[in-house]
Amino acid sequence: MPAKLPNLATRKAAARRPSGGMSPLEVEAIDFFISFVRLLGMPKSVGEIYGLLFASPEPLALDALMDRLHMSKGAASQGLKVLRSFGAVRTVYVPGDRRDHYVADFELSKFASAFIKEEVQPHLDSGAARIARMEQHLTKLPKAERDAASARLAKLRHWKEKGEAMLPWLLKFLGA
Amino acid sequence: MPAKLPNLATRKAAARRPSGGMSPLEVEAIDFFISFVRLLGMPKSVGEIYGLLFASPEPLALDALMDRLHMSKGAASQGLKVLRSFGAVRTVYVPGDRRDHYVADFELSKFASAFIKEEVQPHLDSGAARIARMEQHLTKLPKAERDAASARLAKLRHWKEKGEAMLPWLLKFLGA
DNA sequence: CGTTGTGTTCAAATAAAAATGAACACGATG
DNA sequence: CATCGTGTTCATTTTTATTTGAACACAACG
Numbered sequence: 001m002p003a004k005l006p007n008l009a010t011r012k013a014a015a016r017r018p019s020g021g022m023s024p025l026e027v028e029a030i031d032f033f034i035s036f037v038r039l040l041g042m043p044k045s046v047g048e049i050y051g052l053l054f055a056s057p058e059p060l061a062l063d064a065l066m067d068r069l070h071m072s073k074g075a076a077s078q079g080l081k082v083l084r085s086f087g088a089v090r091t092v093y094v095p096g097d098r099r100d101h102y103v104a105d106f107e108l109s110k111f112a113s114a115f116i117k118e119e120v121q122p123h124l125d126s127g128a129a130r131i132a133r134m135e136q137h138l139t140k141l142p143k144a145e146r147d148a149a150s151a152r153l154a155k156l157r158h159w160k161e162k163g164e165a166m167l168p169w170l171l172k173f174l175g176a
Numbered sequence: 177m178p179a180k181l182p183n184l185a186t187r188k189a190a191a192r193r194p195s196g197g198m199s200p201l202e203v204e205a206i207d208f209f210i211s212f213v214r215l216l217g218m219p220k221s222v223g224e225i226y227g228l229l230f231a232s233p234e235p236l237a238l239d240a241l242m243d244r245l246h247m248s249k250g251a252a253s254q255g256l257k258v259l260r261s262f263g264a265v266r267t268v269y270v271p272g273d274r275r276d277h278y279v280a281d282f283e284l285s286k287f288a289s290a291f292i293k294e295e296v297q298p299h300l301d302s303g304a305a306r307i308a309r310m311e312q313h314l315t316k317l318p319k320a321e322r323d324a325a326s327a328r329l330a331k332l333r334h335w336k337e338k339g340e341a342m343l344p345w346l347l348k349f350l351g352a
Numbered sequence: 353c354g355t356t357g358t359g360t361t362c363a364a365a366t367a368a369a370a371a372t373g374a375a376c377a378c379g380a381t382g
Numbered sequence: 383c384a385t386c387g388t389g390t391t392c393a394t395t396t397t398t399a400t401t402t403g404a405a406c407a408c409a410a411c412g
Contacts, residue, residue, distance in 0.1 A: 025313045072372045137201045
């Protein structure tokens with residue numbers, strides 16, 4: 001086999017996209033997901049990768065992502081790792097090709113629940129611990145201050161509980 | 177008046193906090209709000225300021241924030257601007273003092289609705305525009321591809337609608 | 353009016369986050 | 383078992399976000 005000849009599907013696709021460019025549809029999809037993942041505090045590259053896979057009719061290998069997105073191998077590998085970690089992307093077997101090929105899982109709720117589980121939940125947990133510690137400190141204050149501080153703490157606790165009550169509902173709403 | 181003599185309340189408070197340090201309660205509150213605002217993608221300094229105001233029994237002026245948080249005047253001013261912009265903080269009049277004094281508004285929901293109105297809503301709006309553009313591009317594709325792409329677009333539209341349906345509910349839940 | 357106290361703005365410096373690219377691990381292949 | 387193809391890791395570089403600090407605006411005050 002001549003060194004580095006891309007497979008048939010890739011060659012056909014490239015014919016429609018001179019110089020490795022994007023179709024307008026792909027550009028829009030990538031834009032969409034870039035701003036989406038940024039909203040969740042993830043790196044842009046994750047949005048680029050997911051966007052391209054979302055728009056792509058065929059599974060793509062790491063090289064294809066690098067070429068089409070002008071992205072280093074390291075970035076592509078790490079982005080895929082993140083996306084795999086919460087199931088937004090999965091590998092499919094392509095006969096006669098050793099490389100891993102990726103497709104997007106269309107269940108967008110996976111992004112949201114990953115965000116909740118990895119960012120929001122830990123915040124609520126550490127928040128609970130902090131509130132407990134504050135309650136400890138409270139007892140050491142002179143009475144006048146204690147009352148004011150106590151009222152504020154009650155507010156905090158209330159918010160924490162509201163958050164905790166909302167999360168399961170939110171997850172159910174998104175996951176359904 | 178002797179140059180730069182702090183007012184009475186400040187002098188008393190300082191007596192309890194040698195070398196401009198924080199009480200344990202304040203530290204916990206500030207920590208809490210730093211991680212909270214980071215979750216919403218705001219700069220840490222905003223969380224520091226709000227945290228200190230939240231814990232403080234008396235209104236604080238800009239200088240107090242600078243001193244206690246070891247923060248430049250510019251950062252304090254900008255942080256307060258953000259907090260004011262969505263009503264998380266407001267000024268109170270202190271007789272005989274020209275400086276603005278700030279207190280925290282305890283309605284934490286203001287953070288959430290600011291986040292939704294400033295970050296989430298614009299994303300949904302531009303998302304809607306992008307989906308419309310994608311539908312345009314779709315018509316120019318060969319039939320085989322068009323069908324696959326069309327199905328994906330339907331998914332996107334569905335998510336967008338879900339998001340739009342959820343926001344008002346979320347706001348109501350938080351605001352109540 | 354000039355001066356002083358207070359707060360804002362913004363260009364420059366710094367810190368934090370993300371991307372690069374080269375070294376590495378590891379299985380497939382001859 | 384040496385080499386090649388594929389993917390991961392991580393120290394370094396680049397980019398982006400945040401903070402600083404000095405210049406400015408403006409009102410209070412004498």
